[in-house]
Amino acid sequence: MSVLSRDSLSAYAELARRGVCAPPQSALWIEEWVATTGPDGFLAVLEAEGGPACALALEVIRSGPFRIARFMGGRHANGNFPLLVPDATASIEIEAMLPAIRAARPDIDALVLERLLPDLDGLPNPLLRFPHFPSPNLALAANLEGGFDALLSRVSGKRKRKKHRSQMRKFEAAGGFRLIEASTPEEVSRLLDAFFAMKEFRFRNMGIANVFGDVEVQNFFRSLFLDALRENPPPFVLHALEVGGTLRAVTGSARAGKRIVCEFGAIAKDELAHASPGDFLFFENIGKAGRQGFEIFDFSVGDEPYKRLWCEIETRHFDVAVPLTPKGRILAGALQMKAAAKSYVKNSPAMWRLAKMLRRSAAGNQTAQD
Structure with missing residues (x-):
């Protein structure tokens, strides 16, 4: 020791x-x-x-x-x-x-x-x-062996593609959309600020203690994602969906060998929440993970309906x-x-x-x- x-x-x-x-x-x-x-x-x-x-x-x-x-x-x-x-x-x-x-x-x-x-x-x-x-909680993951198209063929891909196109039209009508992978300190700070605000709102309304609310925890994640930028590729990465100049969904992920792990995610509860910006971002993130050669997209701990839409792998921790x-x-x-x-x-x-x-x-x- x-x-x-x-x-x-x-x-x-x-x-x-x-x-x-x-x-x-x-x-x-x-x-x-x-x-x-x-x-x-x-x-x-x-x-x-x-x-x-x-x-x-x-x-x-x-x-x-x-x-x-x-x-x-x-x-x-x-x-x-x-x-x-x-x-x-x-x-x-x-x-x-x-x-x-x-x-x-x-x-x-x-x-x-x-x-x-x-x-x-x-x-x-x-x-x-x-x-x-x-x-107590299961962990769920999507199997990307064979690529993103192979996954879609097993998880109602036709319906998912149709919904994705419909979401695109809604986001274009709301001022246009942009997918972001944070590659600068300024982008890391902006995406994390938005994420912490989204989580604070959600946890308060659910009656759950905000595990991201502590200043030390926030500082940790800021340093983690900022310093990850020094490596190529970064071992920890932030993604976001911006619509009409406003961030609507944010995820933070870790690259770990053959898998990419979604460590956290959140959406804005605003006028576009009905268009499921989180689902849209996950479609893009999972597709990108497949193109980059990852074999597993790991949603980590927690059994949620939106994860079940993609996941075939259950892991008991x-x-x-x-x-x-x-x-x-x-x-x-x-x-x-x-x-x-x-x-x-x-x-x-x-x-x-x-x-x-x-x-x-x-x-x-x-x-x-x-």
Whole structure:
């Protein structure tokens, strides 16, 4: 284990150039999270056959009376997979991390690693050798093997093309439209400003805490997408649909090996919302991903109707909660029960409708008080 320092982060970045990982464990993500949030974090590195084979970048936070180690990025870290050197994966003994973490950080009650991919690019996730349980939410993805036209042939492509042409006509009548891939600092700033405003409006109306509302989180994403511009192609990229000079839909994505992952998206709730600008932008983004040779367009965590229109691949993520202290055993058990309860509600259409109705009602009451 090593504390976060310029040297340790440089060593992590060097390892990342030889390995594979999910975007939230990439060197750029970790560097930006450290720079913008200043976490109490550490790097855990396992060696095999004389060299580094697996690495985890973790932060320590307080959750009620507990202190836990988790992925950097919190709820923004989805589809998680550690940094692995493929040639050394067979000899990894992931369990060896636990005594090392206990010895270096006896204050940590539990290792809590959420939303784990079962595998990545054909490599099994070694973290699933720890006790684990299903995450409450599915992840959905579109299969682009064979290209965009092949995908359309399987997912009502004729109807989608017809709708896309109709949307074009509406957007042209509303002042013309433009598709943007942010390639300058000014475009990154403009697209993120619009996205944060869209999310604030949506979450407030849904009665959900705005996970993008914290200034540190916003600064993190600004730095992440700005500094990604230094690489070719950028590992993190923003796309947007502009109609009549106004941004109507924004997405933020990560390029990760054979897949492109949509990390977030939002639409403006204005006079053109009925024309489904988000659907239009996804049509364009997925088509572009197919032309660029990606095999998977990953919508990430969350089962939503607009994702189901494209997706043939369902992935069940997993959560790990390993107690490191007697107090941590209480937390690990509680997290497993909480995940099971959430899964029950979300897998019951009637219960899920009721939960969303209560949430909207609570949001309305709060707005009235404001």
